[in-house]
Amino acid sequence: MGKLGMINQKILEGQASILKALGQPTRLQILDLLKEGERCVCEIFPAIHQEQANVSKHLSILKQAGILDSRKDGLRILYRIKTPEILNLLTGVSKLLKAQANEQHRLMTRL
Amino acid sequence: MGKLGMINQKILEGQASILKALGQPTRLQILDLLKEGERCVCEIFPAIHQEQANVSKHLSILKQAGILDSRKDGLRILYRIKTPEILNLLTGVSKLLKAQANEQHRLMTRL
């Protein structure tokens, strides 16, 4: 593979890793919570009814993908969404989903 | 779980399935090709150096997720990106990736 192909592949992998990190229901749930503002693990895991360990791991995946940031506050670690562009992405997906639902409805009602 | 929680979960799963379908390098490569216009499997698999069977499967995943559409043309089946909003999503991810790269560079050069 040529140098340009290599670079292109790296970009594809970078894009994929962001999308992959976002493409998991539990993580989307976490992001939904973090839309409201920063939260510690101790607040997140009861809110979404998941084990603490599981939430910790999902948070580290989101952080690794550059989607979240964290800061220490005493015993707790507060997580927040890194940039507003992340939220734009998610609203984009929401719109797409709505459009799909509308189309399905249109087909079923033979309009 | 209450009725509203159920509905919310369905939405999360729907969003996740779109993002998950997009979050795979080979599928992003396919979408990159389809940006140019509709293509048959026979054109796609040599262009991205993948087996025919593998490409067929990725196409069916993308179609299932509502990202692609297809039409029959003789022996061939032509695939295309269903809506322009899909491409907006991908450019959104690209921008995010660039922003991340810039930030990394900024940190490394201690600016």
Place this chain on the structure above:
DNA sequence: TTTTTAAATTACTAATTATTCATATAGTTA
């Protein structure tokens, strides 16, 4: 009808993933 071509499907393997439970780390308070 037989042969050829394009695409999908099946069976299989290796790798990755989400989840849970138990434990380790590190900061806080008594």
Place this chain on the structure above:
DNA sequence: TAACTATATGAATAATTAGTAATTTAAAAA
């Protein structure tokens, strides 16, 4: 110091995934 609290990590498991090779389906051309 000892006890407590919040988070992260490791080991184990079940489920899902991408990819390959071989086969099947379906349309077209000979």
